[in-house]
Amino acid sequence: MDALSPFGYVLVTSQRMQGMLLLVFAKYFHLPFLRGIQTQTTRTGLGGIWGNKGGVSARMNVFGHSICFLNCHLPAHMENSDQRMEDFESILQQQQFEGQAASGVLDHDVVFWFGDLNFRIEDLDMQVVKSAIDNNKLSTLWEKDQLNMAKGSETVLEGFHEGPLKFSPTYKFDVGTDMYDTSGKKRKPAWTDRILWRLRPMAQVSNSMSKRSSLSGLTSGTRVSQHFYRSHMEYTISDHKPVSSIFTLQFPYRVDMPLVTLFVEDEWTEISDAVAKFKVVPNFARSSWDWIGLYKVGFKHHKDYVSYVWAKQEESDFLRQEHQVRANHEELPKDSGDFILGYYSNNMSSIVGVTEPFQVISIS
The missing domain is CATH 2.60.40.2840 (Immunoglobulin-like)
Incomplete structure (x- = not known):
């Protein structure tokens, strides 16, 4: 709040569950057009008892269009890809909002899904992965990324888009450095930290656009444009590197009469x-x-x-x-x-x- 308030941004809502924190800010003059604000939390750690894993969300109507932000921390480790998908589906099922036409996360016009999703790079050994990173041949790793692989088989991922992973894997680093894990565990680098978005199922992407296009639109005219998707290697206080993205949303109409x-x-x-x-x-x-x-x-x-x-x-x-x-x-x-x-x-x-x-x- 101290950093953003001088630029006119006001905290709209927040939700926290242990290490997960979701903050939504808006320019103060947009506040009257953010309505129906609600938040939810879902615990999936220790069978739903502990909040170290799970999801936190915030939903609202923005100028008359429903938007949901979902921040997840999914199970770790290479072998738990199926468990990650199960937890994601469980979070979606449990998160229901009151008194809204959009009662579940996926019922919203636009959904942003992000967080430490913990998907790993399969099959390739450590040296192959590090060589691809060192030689900037990241595209050779994309097809072995568990989340990309799951998109072809998991129904719940239909409609989710992600920009190209043009930055190096953001996990796992020696804290305080830019060096990938040198501990005894030697965790293989992976894109654990991700930002995806989804438009409601009526979304129809032009055939001329590639599957990885950063631009997609609803038949009604809603469009989401991603301007960049990047990591921030300069931060060394964690074994992860932060990831950020900037989007523009275009709506076919605006509810812009204040109450x-x-x-x-x-x-x-x-x-x-x-x-x-x-x-x-x-x-x-x-x-x-x-x-x-x-x-x-x-x-x-x-x-x-x-x-x-x-x-x-x-x-x-x-x-x-x-x-x-x-x-x-x-x-x-x-x-x-x-x-x-x-x-x-x-x-x-x-x-x-x-x-x-x-x-x-x-x-x-």
């Missing part, structure tokens, strides 16, 4: 300026626990407000189109700066309306 529209003066220079007017869309379920927060531009999450005021709904409000609340004078910022107002919905557990930035000039 709550806030109105505010361009500047607050007097106490009388500290008023927020707002109107809500029809059928929006307000709560007496809703509130409007005053946030300094660069805030980190929805509770990182400077002050707030309850957006209580009185009986006389039901027929009114527009409402207003006045900020508490004693809680206004003493220093000048750029701020926004955000309407937090208690029922939706998220910010559903924001203003453009405005200036507060040392109100006293």
Whole structure:
């Protein structure tokens, strides 16, 4: 949050299970269009008792399109490829979301699946694998990668895409170095750390595109473009190297009408300026626990407000189109700066309306 908030990114949600951590950030002005946010965890370690293995997920509707992020840590070791697939299927079966049209992970318009998936390189011995890495002949290893091999036989993997593995295997390294495992175990290098994506089954990829294409689309017009897929060799604190990717999602339409529209003066220079007017869309379920927060531009999450005021709904409000609340004078910022107002919905557990930035000039 400290690193991303200066760039306008706000923590939307998070889910943790022992060593697995999933964080979702968004630019603050996108927050009103992220709805139906839910998270799930599934333990698969020790027969479902221990959370060292399993999956954590976060789902939401983004501008009207359902997206799910699934972070998995699957069983280790060369011989456990089948167990990895079984655990993945178990995670998918157990992760069900409430009150959504997309109830399971694979029911979403777009799914991103990533993590320490622990698939290994079969058949080839250590020297052959290291020689291919040293001579940058990684393509000779792809066909022996267990995940690539499973795509041809495992129904649950249908529709999952992955960019070309143009980076060296990210496991296993001597901690603190760029050297592959020199311990007595001498683990064979492997692409254990992966990022894949999937569009709903109606996805039809153009025949002119290769199986490994980084571009795919739904018949309805949703498209996912992968811009890069890389590892970060400079990090040495783990026996794995981190992997990252950047995608662009293109949707055929956007739900871009906020549930709550806030109105505010361009500047607050007097106490009388500290008023927020707002109107809500029809059928929006307000709560007496809703509130409007005053946030300094660069805030980190929805509770990182400077002050707030309850957006209580009185009986006389039901027929009114527009409402207003006045900020508490004693809680206004003493220093000048750029701020926004955000309407937090208690029922939706998220910010559903924001203003453009405005200036507060040392109100006293």
